[in-house]
Amino acid sequence: MLWHKTLFRFYCYRKDNAENRLIWVNNEEKCLDLHVFYTIKNMIFNDFNPLEDKTFRIIDNEGKVTDKALMPELDKETILNAYKSMLFARTADQMAVSYQRQGRMYTYPPILGQEAIQVAAGMIIREQDWLVPAFREMALMLAKGVSLKEIFLYYLGNEEGSNFAKADRVLPICVPIGSQYLHATGIGYSVKYQQKDEVVFPFIGDGGTSEGDFSEALNFAAVWEVPVVFTIQNNQYAISVPVKSQTRSINLAVKAVGFGMPGIKVDGNDFFAMYVVYKEALEYARSGKGPVLIEAYTYRKGAHTTSDDPSKYRTKAEEKSWEKADPLSRLKKYMDSQGIVLENEEELIQSYKDEVDKQFLEAENFRPYDLEDVFNYMYVEMPDDLKRQKANYEQYLSWKEKRK
């Protein structure tokens, strides 16, 4: 397929190991240095050069296919299921916000508007692959086997919410911004060292790209040529700070160039574009050529967290202007145009709500938090000093009990 060969543009300096000199390679797998011919035996892609600020997109805001050649071959059922996953994630997300508003849950970071990126990634990331989330990847975590109950349990203030029962390859969310990117690079090294067919998928936000850890992780990954597909969910805001105050780069994908890896800016609200890019990126990483960087250009429709009030720093007009780019409505419009029908949508949403509520109740009714839970996991084996502190506290508790 045509798109197969034209996705990433790999415009960067690479060190030619044979000649031990720097060369400038272009999109045609040829070195622009006239004296050296250099071939990279992997897929090198032409048409979406981040240096030219091109954005990879397949459907427009009206759901119309803008470039048929790029459209992935997906059957109707797959597309329908993707939409349903997005709808489920949105339902769960909105209910999470409402649980917080009801005072039943603590601070929660909504994913509203970022569903396409995560559902697409979830379809590509395989069972053996690693997911290294930041903290706004709820839909993707669900796709990779984390339960809603676990996610709710975390935001109900219980560490058991990071103890995923069925998602061995999913790291816990990472609150210290950007630090998770380094772990992904390290896992990538392990994978390569152990010669496993696994790919690592770390996520970060636009704000996180300013942290030193972001650059360090990319640099190490490129130097080590490890199988890591880095994603930046550029939702335009780091709490109140817009991307323009975060970087003077023409976009975020272009940062890949400086580290010697392919980068691409993708319309993050276009499910098909995200799907194609992840498919390509997975194959690129698997083929042993090293990491890639994907900027998923999207919009945080909700607040940073339930503690945040976006009206302090952005206009209603801006929010409205992004409404037409909503990932669900775009995919829905495409489906309508193709006669892909979602039957009984209202019933479906109701069944999703029931499911979300069921999982929330399970989280709410999780066994009470015990003193043991504070101590048990600090070390593999509890040091005597911790045992002493716990025993002292138990004495206090029994004193307290007697006073009643």
Place this chain on the structure above:
Amino acid sequence: MVQAINNAFDIKLAEDKSVVMFGEDVGVEGGVFRVTEGLQKKYGAERVFDSPLAESAIVGTGLGMAMSGLRPVVELQFDGFTYPAFNQIISNVSRMHNRTRGRFKAPMVIRFPYGGAINAIEHHSESPEALYAHIPGIKVVVPSTPYDAKGLIISAIETDDPVIFMEPKRIYRAIKQEVPEEKFSIPIGKAKVLQEGTDVTVIAFGALMRECQKAIVMAEEAGISVELIDLRTIYPIDRETIVNSIKKTGRVVIVAEASESFSVGSELMAIANEEAFLSLEAPPKRVMGFDTIVPLAQGEPYYMIFPDRIFYEIEKTVKY
């Protein structure tokens, strides 16, 4: 307290052109806790501004500014987000004056909200005062009231040494107190005896002063006379006030939220032993956090220190 600190910033920004403020969300939004609210509007985006998201850079660039004629007041958004800046603080900020034999000074304030009991997510509930007080060359200040916050932050900005200013987020808006509009300052390095007593000295700082005051009421009901000291400055520590009090009462209970091992509590016990050993009638006692991560909201009630636990230890120490 938020208003008091904001008011202090207003005063300093107005009177001293070298004062600048920045950090994540500090400018347009006025900080996630609104401590710098309205200041960008009043003083312009050159003096009060949003930085890109990078704590190490916030402190590192702040040091550069401090070395070249400005008095930066930088904000790190939460206690648990200060650690990316740790390298700058311990390797550069704290040492510049000594390394250059005084040729350069580092008159900067690094401020952040600290402490738990607000049902926060991970990395938002920590009390790292001991980590920073352990660094030679750094002053560490923690106010417990709006009045103190204003007076101490003004001193911090005017000090030629770098100051870590830890704001007890849990009581940011919990205490209503009349604070004079005009400028005043409270000296760094001076503790305050909040209440005189004869049986036991209780030493605390920051958000836990309120818990101690409640515990003291319980102690009084039990016939125990407590002398209560608010440290206000962690380093340089006010040995004189501490030692005089312990010598008088013969007993000391130290209350703080951080993990107890290798903590401010450890230091105060060392001071008690070094300088008031012969006056001690009971072993010095720490009422502090466990040597664990601050648990998430459901586990926090075990970790956090409430008045009855303080009273329990006061009573045990007095009855020893």
